[in-house]
Amino acid sequence: MKERTPKIYLEDIITFIKRIESYIQDLNFENFKKTQLVIDAVIRNLELIGEASKNISSEIKKKFSNIPWSEMIGLRNLATHGYFKIDLKIIWDIITKDIPENKQSIQNIYNGMFKESEENNKG
Secondary structure, three states: OOOOHHHHHHHHHHHHHHHHEEEOOOHHHHHOOHHHHHHHHHHHHHHHHHHHOOOHHHHHHHHOOOOOHHHHHHHHHHHOOHHHHHHHHHHHHHHHHHHHHHHHHHHHHHHHHHHHHHHHOOO
């Protein structure tokens, strides 16, 4: 099995964010809360963001302390700690406000750490 690296975890986070964006792209809150399949998919991807965030090294977390790593890690507990009491308005706010605010920062971390080294290795 391939070792999971910070690069892979950051790629995972970006992928999970893009999935959530695609699930909700044509929805408003009223439609979201009526669409159980989308709710389940969003919650699962939030959990995966939390799990990937948990595995980001403490050095990276310290270097990029502007990212709310602990809050992102907390997302992995949605199902195991109170799934049946989830407030969909809170989930909606996370996926329409918090996630978009952090998406570009995470992409910038990835680009700064890995895109430049990939380009240097090509030459």
